[in-house]
Structure formats: C-alpha cells, structure tokens
Amino acid sequence: MNLKVYFRDFNRKRHQRNVLEIMVFILYLTSSLQNVYARAWRLAFLIEYLKQKWEQIKRQLKINYKTTNIQKLTQTPGFKVAYRVNIYLSLLTRLGQSFPINTQKKIWKNPTEKNFGVVFISVHLPLVKVAIARLIADGQEIDAGLSASITPDMKMSFWGITQKVPIIQTGALSLVKIKSILQQKGSVVMMADTGPLSDIYPNIFHLAAKTNADVFFLLAYLNDRGVVEIFLEEPPHKKNSSEEQIKENMNALKVARDSILVKYSRLM
Numbered sequence: 001m002n003l004k005v006y007f008r009d010f011n012r013k014r015h016q017r018n019v020l021e022i023m024v025f026i027l028y029l030t031s032s033l034q035n036v037y038a039r040a041w042r043l044a045f046l047i048e049y050l051k052q053k054w055e056q057i058k059r060q061l062k063i064n065y066k067t068t069n070i071q072k073l074t075q076t077p078g079f080k081v082a083y084r085v086n087i088y089l090s091l092l093t094r095l096g097q098s099f100p101i102n103t104q105k106k107i108w109k110n111p112t113e114k115n116f117g118v119v120f121i122s123v124h125l126p127l128v129k130v131a132i133a134r135l136i137a138d139g140q141e142i143d144a145g146l147s148a149s150i151t152p153d154m155k156m157s158f159w160g161i162t163q164k165v166p167i168i169q170t171g172a173l174s175l176v177k178i179k180s181i182l183q184q185k186g187s188v189v190m191m192a193d194t195g196p197l198s199d200i201y202p203n204i205f206h207l208a209a210k211t212n213a214d215v216f217f218l219l220a221y222l223n224d225r226g227v228v229e230i231f232l233e234e235p236p237h238k239k240n241s242s243e244e245q246i247k248e249n250m251n252a253l254k255v256a257r258d259s260i261l262v263k264y265s266r267l268m
Contacts, residue, residue, distance in 0.1 A: 037092045037099035044088035045081070045226040052077035052268055073258075074196050078267030082126035082222040089130070089159040101160040102227045103134055109216065109234050111140065117182030117213035119204060120189040120232075123257045124196050127220040131230040132189055133158035135218065136165075143181050144168045146190035165189075175207055182211035189218065192253060196261065200254045205246040214238050217253055221260045224267055231256075 056077060073079065092099065111118050120135065120142070122128045136142060136158060142165045145156040155164035168177050168188075178188050192200050208215050215238055219231040235252050237245040 035099070037095070037097060038101070041085065041088050041092055041099075041101065042226060045085050045222075048081045048084040049224070049226070049268075052081050056268060072197070073261040073265055076261075076265040076267070078222075078224075078264035079126070079196075079261065081267075082264065085222060086126040086129075086159075089127070090157075093157055093159050093161075096162065098162050099160055101130055101133070103130060104227050104229050105134075105232075106229045107231045107233050109232055110138070111187075111214060111216065113214070114185065117185050117208075117211055118187040118216065119182065119208045119213050120187065120216050120218045121192050121204060121253065122189065122218040123193045123200075123253065124191055124198075125220060125257065125260060127159070127222055127228050128218065129158045130160065130228045131218050131220040131232070133161045134230055135232065136163055137161060141187060142189055143186035144178070144188050146170060146174060146178065146188065175203060178204075179207055179211055182207070182213045192250070193257070196257070200250045200257075202246055202250060205240055205249055209240050209242075209246065212239065215240060215249060217256060219256055219260060221263060 089101065120132070122132070132142070132145075144166045145168070147156060147167045148170045150167055150169050151157075153164075154167050156167050157164050168174050178190075181188055190204055192204055194201075205215070207213075215235050217231070217233045217235055219233070221229045221231075223229055233256070235249040237249055240246045240249050
C-alpha cells in the first residue's frame with residue numbers, strides 16, 4: 001500500500017476508507033473458521049477494556065459522570081471487563097463449537113490419587129467456567145456440577161469446549177446425590193457461595209469430610225493482557241476432618257476470592 005496516497009486521501013475518502021476497513025476486518029474474522037470464535041472473544045475483551053478505560057477518563061475529567069464515595073469491588077472497571085467477557089464466552093460456547101481461550105496456569109495441582117472422591121470448590125467470579133473447562137480438557141473427569149439453574153438437557157456447559165457434565169440442581173436432595181458420587185470415588189464441581197460478596201457456606205466442606213473426599217479450590221482471573229489466569233489450589237487442609245479445619249478452609253477460600261476482587265480493583 002502507498003502510505004502517502006492513503007494518508008493524502010484520509011479525509012477526502014473517509015467514507016470509502018471506513019467501508020474498506022470494515023470489509024477487511026470481516027474477512028479477518030471469517031478467514032479461518034477454526035479460529036473465528038477465539039478472535040471474536042479477543043475482540044470482545046479489547047472493546048470492553050477500552051470502554052472501561054474511557055469511563056476512567058470521564059471520571060478523571062468529570063464528564064457526565066456521577067462519583068461515589070465507595071466503589072464496591074464488583075463495580076470496579078476490571079471486574080466489569082471480566083464480567084462482560086464472561087457473557088461473550090457464554091454466548092460463543094452456545095454456538096456448539098470448541099475454540100481456544102488464552103489461559104495461563106498460575107497454580108495447578110492436579111489430583112493424582114484415584115482412591116478418594118474429589119470436590120472442586122469454586123466461587124461466583126467471572127470466568128470460573130474457563131478454569132473448569134481447562135480442568136476437563138486436561139483429562140479430569142467431572143461426574144456432576146451443582147447448579148441453582150437448569151438447562152433443557154440438564155447438562156452444564158463450560159466456556160470454549162463442547163463437553164458437558166450432568167447438573168445436580170440445588171435442593172433438598174442435592175447433597176445426598178453428591179454424597180453418593182463422592183462415596184463412589186467420583187468428582188463434583190460446585191460453588192461455595194451465592195455471589196461474589198456473599199458468605200462462604202460450610203455444607204460442601206462437611207460433606208467432603210464425611211466422605212473422606214479431597215478438596216481443591218478452582219479460581220480464575222482475567223489480567224490486563226486478556227489472558228485468563230487459572231488456579232487449581234490445595235486448601236490448607238486437603239482433607240478437612242475437623243470443624244476447625246473446615247473453618248480454616250472456608251476462610252482460605254474467602255481470602256483467595258477477595259484477593260482476586262482486589263486485583264480487579266487495581267487492574268485499570
């Protein structure tokens with residue numbers, strides 16, 4: 001391309017230039033169907049990141065922006081970017097094609113023993129389903145996932161992969177069903193909270209203790225490079241057999257969750 005001609009005609013042919021660039025961008029997205037979804041979610045990250053940057057500029061310049069004295073950790077720009085990207089990935093996954101997601105294993109303790117059940121405990125943070133997807137892609141079998149909501153096929157989806165796992169809907173018999181799986185040395189994944197700022201609940205920790213199951217924490221964080229950092233960590237007590245150990249594990253999970261929320265507050 002002759003750059004001198006291009007810039008000389010920048011204003012005179014602006015409409016044509018924009019149309020051409022849109023056409024080139026569409027061709028870029030569709031040139032490789034294998035990677036189109038991966039490119040789409042990367043574009044989504046870029047758009048959301050720039051939107052939040054603009055919000056920051058408006059705050060600094062006080063352009064049509066209402067300031068508040070206290071900004072909740074779930075209302076920070078970094079958290080909003082992760083939340084929105086999570087929605088994009090959910091929609092892309094529903095199209096039924098697997099696609100790569102940029103991930104980085106920060107801490108990754110793969111379960112090695114097959115003699116016990118395993119509980120993968122997570123929390124309500126954006127992109128946790130990316131971490132679960134990576135766990136499954138690495139060969140870990142998940143027998144069921146606990147969920148308050150259900151789908152027509154009663155299966156739980158995870159971002160970027162086509163594999164699904166059966167849903168156990170929360171209710172009076174849910175813990176009984178999970179207990180049966182753990183007693184048969186199976187594995188389950190579930191949330192220990194009801195929201196990003198809620199309490200951590202002890203039920204699953206008690207159930208793991210009763211079935212002698214191993215406990216792992218599964219977390220995710222979207223950094224400013226658009227890479228999902230994933231964590232599969234052992235808690236202070238991989239097997240929580242006493243009330244004191246259960247409390248220590250619950251506190252450790254809360255600290256891990258809150259530290260990610262704080263990281264989001266400092267991201268941008």
